[in-house]
Every structure is written in structure tokens, then in C-alpha cells.
Amino acid sequence: MDLELQTLLDRCRQGDDLAWEALVRRYQGRVFAVTMHYMRDREEARDMAQETFIKLYRKLDSLRDGEAFLPWLIRLARNGSIDRLRRLKTRTPERSVSVDEGPEIPARRPTPEENSLERWRAGLLHRALDGLSEQSQEIIQLKDIQELKLGQIADLLALPLGTVKSRSHRARIELAEAIQELDPSFGAP
Amino acid sequence: MNCRDFESRLEALLDGRLDPATRQTYLSHARDCTACSELLTVVGGPTPDGVDEYLARLTSAVLENTIGSACGQAREYLPDHTDQTLDTVNRELVELHLDGCAECRRLSATLVALRRELPKLAEMPLDGQFTQAVLAATVTREPRWKSWWRDQWSGWVQRPRFAMEAAYVGLLVVMLVLGAFSTPLAALPQKGVQLMQPEPDTPSVWTNTQESLGTFWEWVASLFEKAESNQESKKETL
Numbered sequence: 001m002d003l004e005l006q007t008l009l010d011r012c013r014q015g016d017d018l019a020w021e022a023l024v025r026r027y028q029g030r031v032f033a034v035t036m037h038y039m040r041d042r043e044e045a046r047d048m049a050q051e052t053f054i055k056l057y058r059k060l061d062s063l064r065d066g067e068a069f070l071p072w073l074i075r076l077a078r079n080g081s082i083d084r085l086r087r088l089k090t091r092t093p094e095r096s097v098s099v100d101e102g103p104e105i106p107a108r109r110p111t112p113e114e115n116s117l118e119r120w121r122a123g124l125l126h127r128a129l130d131g132l133s134e135q136s137q138e139i140i141q142l143k144d145i146q147e148l149k150l151g152q153i154a155d156l157l158a159l160p161l162g163t164v165k166s167r168s169h170r171a172r173i174e175l176a177e178a179i180q181e182l183d184p185s186f187g188a189p
Numbered sequence: 190m191n192c193r194d195f196e197s198r199l200e201a202l203l204d205g206r207l208d209p210a211t212r213q214t215y216l217s218h219a220r221d222c223t224a225c226s227e228l229l230t231v232v233g234g235p236t237p238d239g240v241d242e243y244l245a246r247l248t249s250a251v252l253e254n255t256i257g258s259a260c261g262q263a264r265e266y267l268p269d270h271t272d273q274t275l276d277t278v279n280r281e282l283v284e285l286h287l288d289g290c291a292e293c294r295r296l297s298a299t300l301v302a303l304r305r306e307l308p309k310l311a312e313m314p315l316d317g318q319f320t321q322a323v324l325a326a327t328v329t330r331e332p333r334w335k336s337w338w339r340d341q342w343s344g345w346v347q348r349p350r351f352a353m354e355a356a357y358v359g360l361l362v363v364m365l366v367l368g369a370f371s372t373p374l375a376a377l378p379q380k381g382v383q384l385m386q387p388e389p390d391t392p393s394v395w396t397n398t399q400e401s402l403g404t405f406w407e408w409v410a411s412l413f414e415k416a417e418s419n420q421e422s423k424k425e426t427l
Contacts, residue, residue: 015330024323029312036313046315050323057327058337121306143306167269176299187295187302 009063020060021098024053030146031077037141038081047085052077071152074142078156107164124186128178136171191216192390195225199232259286263293 003022011019028049035048056063057078063069129137141163142153150168154161179186195218201207201217219226263286270283271277287294343349367374 017324020328021320021324021378024320028315028319028323032315032319033311033313046319050319051325053323054326058340061337062279118309122310125303125306134194134218137308140307145301145310147308147311169265172271172300172303173264173296176303179299179303180295 005069006066006095009038009065012060013063020057023037025072025166027073028053031073034074034077034146035081038078043089046085048081049053049077051084052080055080062124070146071148071156074146074148075156124179124183128175128182131178132174134170135167136174139164139167140175145171158160190216192218192225194220195219195222196228199228203232260290260293261289263287267293267297267300271297271304298382 003019008019008023008026012023027100031052032045032049035052036042036045039045039048043131052073056073063072128139132140138157139153142148142156143150148156150164153168154164157164159167195215198207198211198215202212207215217268219229263283266275268277270280275283278424287297348354365379366372
């Protein structure tokens with residue numbers, strides 16, 4: 001049963017532990033996907049996701065309502081990840097965040113016995129995404145994966161709406177071309 | 190369509206000006222009528238079965254000699270076309286382009302597939318212990334007001350102007366404590382001033398100092414006088 005987000009948020013504000021647990025369960029996958037996008041390391045991303053929820057818990061009284069909640073949560077996860085990355089880079093300058101540390105990506109098309117088609121497609125998308133610039137990856141993550149609106153992304157990245165729109169278009173075309181190179185049959189009817 | 194209509198529209202076919210429905214009717218007639226089919230061959234036009242290919246080649250030739258290719262502009266519109274946010278005119282223009290451009294058609298199909306597939310990456314699975322770890326770090330740890338207060342406090346203290354602001358606030362507090370007429374300490378500054386002032390019947394520190402200085406100068410003057418009288422007596426004896 002899917003509880004309405006507003007109900008969950010109201011109950012969380014009242015200090016309802018069960019509602020808080022439900023909220024964590026509902027959004028942990030999304031928060032982890034965002035932190036994973038920035039951190040590129042499963043353990044670091046997991047820690048960052050946990051930290052994001054702890055911050056969220058401390059800010060329960062100032063939680064945004066309704067549609068504004070998800071963009072706000074993503075902003076919290078994104079900003080936290082970027083800060084943590086900066087700290088990590090300052091502490092260990094030789095550390096380089098490699099795209100190879102990302103999620104497991106199959107290098108070839110697996111047999112049906114090995115994996116499902118869905119998983120293979122996800123791997124293909126991750127490989128194509130890894131070939132894009134960081135800027136394009138971020139805009140794809142926010143616009144096409146997390147499905148934020150252009151205005152919300154403009155607020156989040158502190159960029160003019162027109163810039164966000166043109167970057168999003170460019171990134172999608174780049175990704176489509178990268179996918180076609182990897183698998184010409186992708187998207188074919 | 191009869192043969193007369195066919196002949197009248199032959200030029201339009203060769204120029205690529207026929208709309209798709211008319212072209213379809215035209216081709217059906219050419220397939221059924223041997224005379225019209227031969228006529229089409231004589232004028233160097235396409236065979237009924239290859240007319241689309243012929244027209245495509247014609248369009249490419251015209252574009253090559255004019256603007257080069259319209260693919261660049263089509264690509265700019267393709268994301269909006271995929272999102273169905275393109276206005277009517279541009280949508281029809283893009284669709285006409287897609288009818289004739291296999292490469293852009295493929296790109297458009299990929300964009301449509303991406304629109305369907307990308308949101309599936311919005312969530313990544315986490316192990317079951319994650320929720321427990323978050324709950325352990327939040328619910329059972331401490332009341333929210335405590336963590337809120339700690340966050341606020343560390344935020345304040347870590348501000349660069351904290352020392353100056355603390356001094357300012359401290360001064361304000363002292364002024365309020367000593368300056369407000371309702372506070373029991375209101376008379377404290379006045380008492381302090383009174384303590385500094387001498388009582389009327391006792392000599393003040395300043396008076397005592399003046400007297401001491403006067404005695405000192407008198408003593409110095411007597412020394413000079415003695416010295417002068419000694420010198421004069423020496424002169425007289427000489």
C-alpha cells in the first residue's frame with residue numbers, strides 16, 4: 001500500500017517513527033542512485049546516503065511539502081556528495097574517482113541464463129553515460145533519470161533556464177549517439 | 190484516376206510536389222495501366238515501385254545544392270519532439286524530415302527508447318541493513334531538538350565573525366544589566382563613581398599630592414640658596 005507523501009511527511013513532523021521508517025524505505029533507492037552518481041564508489045555512496053537521511057531527519061521541521069520534497073531531497077544528497085568529494089580530494093590528493101568503480105556493468109551481451117534483458121540494458125546505459133562529460137551526466141541524472149523539471153534543475157544548479165534546457169538537449173543527443181555506437185539495435189522497433 | 194489525370198500530374202510527380210495520398214493513387218494507376226507505366230519510363234521518371242526512392246534522391250540532390258542538410262536543425266528539435274513539447278508547425282516539419290532521413294529516424298527512435306529506459310535507473314537497490322542503520326542513527330540516538338541545537342550552535346560558532354559578534358553581544362548584556370533602571374544592579378555604576386570621589390572633610394589624594402610637591406620644591410629651593418651662599422662666602426674669603 002502506498003501512503004501519500006504528504007501524510008508521511010506530516011506524521012514524520014509529529015515524531016512518528018514508523019512514518020520515518022517508511023519515508024526512508026521509499027526514498028533510499030533514489031538517494032543512493034544520486035549519491036552513487038557523484039561518489040562512484042559503493043561504500044562511499046552508501047555512507048553519503050545515510051548521512052543524507054540523518055540530515056533530513058534533523059531538518060524534519062523544515063521539510064518541503066508535496067512536489068518540492070523530491071527536488072529538495074536530491075539537492076541535499078547532491079550537495080552533501082559534492083562536499084564529501086571535496087573533503088576526500090583534499091585529504092588524499094592522489095585519489096582519483098574512476099568511472100570503473102561504478103556499478104557492475106556487463107562488458108558483453110549476456111545469455112538469458114546469465115542476466116535479464118533489463119539488467120543488460122541498465123548496464124548498457126551506464127556504459128554510455130560514463131562516456132559523456134560530467135556536465136552531461138549530471139543533467140541526464142537530474143532531468144531524465146530523476147525526472148526533475150527544468151526549472152527545478154535551474155534552481156539546483158544556479159543556472160539560467162535556457163542554459164539548462166540547451167545542455168539537456170545536447171546531453172540527450174550525445175547519449176543517444178553513444179548508445180547507437182554501443183548497440184545499433186537499441187530503440188529499434 | 191484516369192490516364193488524362195495521370196498525364197496532367199506527371200510533372201508534379203517528377204518535381205516531388207505530390208502529397209503522399211495522391212502519389213499513392215498515382216502509383217496504383219501506373220501499376221495497373223501499361224501505357225502510363227511506359228510513359229513514366231520514357232520521361233525518365235521512376236518506375237512505379239521505385240518512385241519513393243527516386244523522390245528521396247531528388248530531395249537529397251536539391252538539399253545538397255542549397256543548404257547542405259537539414260539534420261542539424263532537426264536534431265535540435267528531436268528532444269522536444271520526443272517529449273511532445275514541440276509546437277504544431279515544427280512537429281510537422283520534423284516528422285516530414287524524419288520520413289526522408291533514416292539517420293535522424295534512428296536517432297529519434299533511440300531518444301524515444303531512452304525516455305522509456307532512463308527513469309528505470311532512478312533507484313538503485315540497497316541491502317536491507319541500510320534502513321536499520323539509518324534508523325539506528327536517527328530515531329534511537331537522541332531527541333531531534335538536541336541535534337538541531339547542536340547543528341545550530343556549531344554553525345554559529347564556526348562563523349568567521351563570531352568573536353566580534355560575541356564581544357558585541359557581551360557589551361550589550363553588560364549595558365542592559367547595569368543600565369536598565371529596573372535591575373538591582375542599576376545603582377552600581379553610581380556607587381563606583383562615589384567611591385572614587387573624596388569625602389568633603391578629608392584631604393583628597395590630589396590635595397595631598399600638591400602639598401607633597403610644594404614641600405619638595407621648597408627643599409630644592411633651599412638647596413640652591415645654600416649653594417649660592419656658600420659660593421659668596423668663598424669669594425669674600427679670597
